[in-house]
Amino acid sequence: MTTPIxxxxxxxxxxxxxxxDQSIRALAEVAGIDLREIQDWNCCGATAAHSLNHDLAVALxxxxxxxxxxxxxxxxxxxxxxxxSRLKGTAVRLARDPDLVAKMTEITERPYGGTVRIxxxxxxxxxxxxxxxxxxxxxxxxxxxxxxxxxxLLARGEDIVADDAEHPSGMERALVAAGCEIVPWNFAVExxxxxxxxxxxxxxxxxxxxxxxxxxxxxxxxxxTGCPMCHSNLDMRQRTINAAGRGPHDLPVVYLSEILGLAxxxxxxxxxxxxxxxxxxxxxERVSERSA
Amino acid sequence: xxxxxxxxxxxxDKILERTGVDVRECYQCxxxxxGCPMVQFMDLTPSQVMRLAQIGDRDAIRxxxxxxxxxxxxxxxxxxxxCPKDLDPAAVMDALREIAYEEGLVPDAQKNVLKxxxxxxKTVEHTGxxxxxxxxxxxxxxxxxxxxxxxxxPAMLLRGKLPLVPxxxxxxxxxxxxxxxxxxPEQSERPVQPEHPDHPDEKTEEGxx
Numbered sequence: 001m002t003t004p005i006x007x008x009x010x011x012x013x014x015x016x017x018x019x020x021d022q023s024i025r026a027l028a029e030v031a032g033i034d035l036r037e038i039q040d041w042n043c044c045g046a047t048a049a050h051s052l053n054h055d056l057a058v059a060l061x062x063x064x065x066x067x068x069x070x071x072x073x074x075x076x077x078x079x080x081x082x083x084x085s086r087l088k089g090t091a092v093r094l095a096r097d098p099d100l101v102a103k104m105t106e107i108t109e110r111p112y113g114g115t116v117r118i119x120x121x122x123x124x125x126x127x128x129x130x131x132x133x134x135x136x137x138x139x140x141x142x143x144x145x146x147x148x149x150x151x152x153l154l155a156r157g158e159d160i161v162a163d164d165a166e167h168p169s170g171m172e173r174a175l176v177a178a179g180c181e182i183v184p185w186n187f188a189v190e191x192x193x194x195x196x197x198x199x200x201x202x203x204x205x206x207x208x209x210x211x212x213x214x215x216x217x218x219x220x221x222x223x224x225t226g227c228p229m230c231h232s233n234l235d236m237r238q239r240t241i242n243a244a245g246r247g248p249h250d251l252p253v254v255y256l257s258e259i260l261g262l263a264x265x266x267x268x269x270x271x272x273x274x275x276x277x278x279x280x281x282x283x284x285e286r287v288s289e290r291s292a
Numbered sequence: 293x294x295x296x297x298x299x300x301x302x303x304x305d306k307i308l309e310r311t312g313v314d315v316r317e318c319y320q321c322x323x324x325x326x327g328c329p330m331v332q333f334m335d336l337t338p339s340q341v342m343r344l345a346q347i348g349d350r351d352a353i354r355x356x357x358x359x360x361x362x363x364x365x366x367x368x369x370x371x372x373x374x375c376p377k378d379l380d381p382a383a384v385m386d387a388l389r390e391i392a393y394e395e396g397l398v399p400d401a402q403k404n405v406l407k408x409x410x411x412x413x414k415t416v417e418h419t420g421x422x423x424x425x426x427x428x429x430x431x432x433x434x435x436x437x438x439x440x441x442x443x444x445x446p447a448m449l450l451r452g453k454l455p456l457v458p459x460x461x462x463x464x465x466x467x468x469x470x471x472x473x474x475x476x477p478e479q480s481e482r483p484v485q486p487e488h489p490d491h492p493d494e495k496t497e498e499g500x501x
Contacts, residue, residue: 011422016453040462042420047367048412050386052393054310055474060416063463063470107473109466152368158378165373191329191368198431199408200364201440203333236444275451 002131004034005119006073008064010083010228011043016236017080017228019272023257024079024121026271030136030264031128038068038076044086047195058100059107061090066110079121079257081153081227082194085160088118092159120161121226121256122154122170128260129174137263140179142286146259147185147220148175149211151230155189165189171224171256178263185218187211192233201240208233209241212249222252222283224259231255236277252280262287303348303356306391311383318342324371324381334361338371338381345384362389363402407434417471420461424454 005028013021028035041064050057064087068076078084094101095114105111119127148171155161155168163170166189172182190211193204211234215223225231235253242248254273258280261271268274268284304315324338331337336344336359344352356362362385371381392398398406411431415422432438448454461467 011459014459015424015455016448018451018453040420042461042463042467043416043422045416046412046422048409048416050367051389051409052413053474054386054390055477056413056471059470059474060467063467108470152370156369156373158373189370191366191370193329194366194368195408196366196405198428198441199405199435200333203330203364203366206332207329236448275453277447277451 002032002034003075004036004073005124006068006071006076006116007035007037008041008068008076008078008083008087008118009037010078010080012080012228012232016232019258019275020079020121020226020228020231020255022270022272023255023261023266024077024124026261026266027125027128027133027257027264030261030266031131031133033128035077036071036073038064038073039071040067044083046082046086050086055103055107057086058090058093059104061087062094062104062112063108063110065091065094065116066108066112068116069112070110074115075117075119077119077121077124079124079226080229081120081151082229084118084120085153085157088120088160089157091116091118120154122163125174125256125260126170129177133260133264134177136265137177137179137260138290139263139265139287140290141259141263141283142179142288143181144179144283144286145183145219145221146175146180146224147183147215147218147222148172148188148256149215149223149225149230149234149253150189151225151227152189152191152194154226171226174256174260175224178259180224180259183215183218183220185214185220187214192230194229194233197229197233197237201237204233205237205241205244205246208237209246209249212238212241212247212251216249216251220251222254222280224254224256226256238278250278252276252278252283254280254283259283265289303345303353307345307384307387310387310390311380313380313383313387315342315345315379315384317377318346318379319377321376323374323376327370327374329368329370330364330366333364335359336361338365338385341388342379342381342384345388356388357392357395357397358399360399360402361385362392363398363405365389404435404437407431410434413471415458417468418464419458420464420467421459423458424448425456426458 045060150168193207258271273280365385415427
């Protein structure tokens with residue numbers, strides 16, 4: 001019996017980032033991991049909180065960390081890159097600053113002893129690989145050419161992300177094991193415009209257009225991401241970019257967990273591949289069963 | 293750390309207090325500006341923001357707090373990652389934006405960014421979580437931007453990505469108390485006096501022809 005891993009889906013994973021939630025849960029099941037959603041978790045505050053109020057930006061993640069601790073969870077997976085950055089960033093700051101812990105204890109009326117470790121989607125999947133997922137990848141993707149896209153928050157933030165900030169490689173082992181070919185490209189850590197999707201759409205279209213173009217130039221057949229904001233900017237906005245006369249793009253954008261799920265033999269619909277704006281079912285067609 | 297009242301806080305002091313970053317250490321190498329993905333949408337570059345924060349006189353403060361840049365920073369942390377002095381320009385942007393917000397100095401062209409942040413936080417304050425439908429409805433009401441992206445809604449619904457029932461948590465009252473304590477701190481914790489009171493005409497000056 002393995003120790004349960006806490007689960008913080010974050011708000012997006014119940015709506016726009018549904019495939020990420022579906023594929024993470026399916027993958028945990030394949031790997032035999034007991035994923036336990038933190039009861040009554042709240043929003044991490046995302047960009048809005050740290051844009052306007054520095055106390056709120058810490059207090060919101062603090063409440064969730066305190067709840068996880070109270071519920072006996074020592075590790076928590078936060079698949080959304082933004083939630084991960086806010087939760088882990090808060091945990092790191094609290095560990096350094098006892099005065100901040102005291103202030104937050106007062107604001108939230110909850111104690112927190114600093115025992116919770118936050119995992120990103122990349123760390124979680126590498127953990128599963130260490131614990132035997134690799135042997136379960138019986139349906140490789142036939143050399144599908146992928147551009148691993150880390151964006152901002154799976155690569156940057158000192159003391160938050162363990163990977164190299166300029167040249168991250170955390171996704172590669174799992175992608176190769178899943179039968180993908182990794183293409184070298186230039187935009188792996190470029191920003192997609194993140195939370196400006198609605199309030200500065202023009203800027204987001206510029207940035208995403210550049211990312212998609214570079215991936216296409218590198219002959220990628222799909223972009224692989226771990227962030228629901230990057231995903232919706234790159235996937236959902238592709239038709240807007242095309243409508244504006246740029247592109248035209250037709251590049252599937254898939255989650256790392258969807259790729260691993262496919263390679264583990266999970267049906268594409270269970271992973272949510274049928275919910276994408278840019279057809280991603282063609283990625284599933286590349287799957288072939290490994291001959292014994 | 294306590295400051296004595298005899299020493300008037302400079303802008304650099306205030307930034308240091310809020311972020312732990314001492315902008316006086318910036319030596320203007322320009323790496324933050326070189327790597328910024330949003331710089332094309334800014335009036336001041338990130339390194340100019342750092343420089344003006346060092347200068348910190350009345351003109352510098354006025355220019356900074358009214359700049360488009362504070363509201364165009366997307367928080368990607370490229371500058372923070374690359375700063376050879378470990379100065380965290382992204383945190384400086386957060387602090388300056390917060391000060392500008394507290395003092396009501398948001399440029400008209402950036403009102404939508406503010407409305408989006410406010411709509412987002414209102415949604416979380418009332419339910420504990422963000423939900424797409426209430427957030428979008430509130431944002432569109434606040435920004436009066438009713439027509440952009442409406443064509444995405446049916447496509448999202450079709451894909452099961454637009455849940456119509458808002459997500460509400462059991463501890464929402466607790467979350468509301470957290471908001472209240474963060475947004476309305478006790479009088480004693482209020483930020484210091486504006487540095488130059490007694491100039492009632494200053495705030496409107498920017499907008500005059």
